[in-house]
Amino acid sequence: MTAPTPDLSTLRGLHLPTAGTSAVQPEMVAALALGFGLALLVGLIRIVRARRGASVRRAALRELALAGNLEPQARRVAQARLLRRVVRTLKGEEAARTRGSDWAATLDTTFATDFFRSGPGRVFADDLYRRPEATDPAAIDVGLGRLLSQIRA
Numbered sequence: 001m002t003a004p005t006p007d008l009s010t011l012r013g014l015h016l017p018t019a020g021t022s023a024v025q026p027e028m029v030a031a032l033a034l035g036f037g038l039a040l041l042v043g044l045i046r047i048v049r050a051r052r053g054a055s056v057r058r059a060a061l062r063e064l065a066l067a068g069n070l071e072p073q074a075r076r077v078a079q080a081r082l083l084r085r086v087v088r089t090l091k092g093e094e095a096a097r098t099r100g101s102d103w104a105a106t107l108d109t110t111f112a113t114d115f116f117r118s119g120p121g122r123v124f125a126d127d128l129y130r131r132p133e134a135t136d137p138a139a140i141d142v143g144l145g146r147l148l149s150q151i152r153a
Contacts (some may be wrong), residue, residue, distance in 0.1 A: 008035070057151040060086050064141075064148055072137055079144060080124050083107060100125060113146045119143065
């Protein structure tokens with residue numbers, strides 16, 4: 001035996017909720033407010049990080065320009081100190097304490113380059129105390145300026 005098929009005329013039509021039922025649930029309002037608050041927080045964090053990177057970049061470039069007015073040997077020492085401070089700011093104290101070839105690797109990782117391991121920036125890893133004539137000061141200055149201008153913290 002088959003079940004009788006209901007007649008569509010017996011179905012109730014579409015209707016809006018009655019005035020006594022609230023269409024907006026308090027949980028929905030709380031979830032929307034929480035989502036909006038989190039979106040604002042993420043936006044503020046991004047703005048602060050961008051400003052921090054710009055601030056570090058500006059300060060580093062300003063110090064590099066000041067070091068450019070020094071004699072070659074004093075310039076290298078000032079630039080080496082600047083690099084230590086930049087790495088300390090961007091990567092932390094532990095990274096800023098490395099020495100020798102590890103320092104060159106840290107610098108190359110920080111600036112995403114090979115300038116310090118295989119380029120003129122070697123002077124900051126092993127060759128800092130060589131005579132200034134042994135290095136090309138213009139290549140070092142240009143390379144550091146390029147790398148420091150790309151800081152994005």
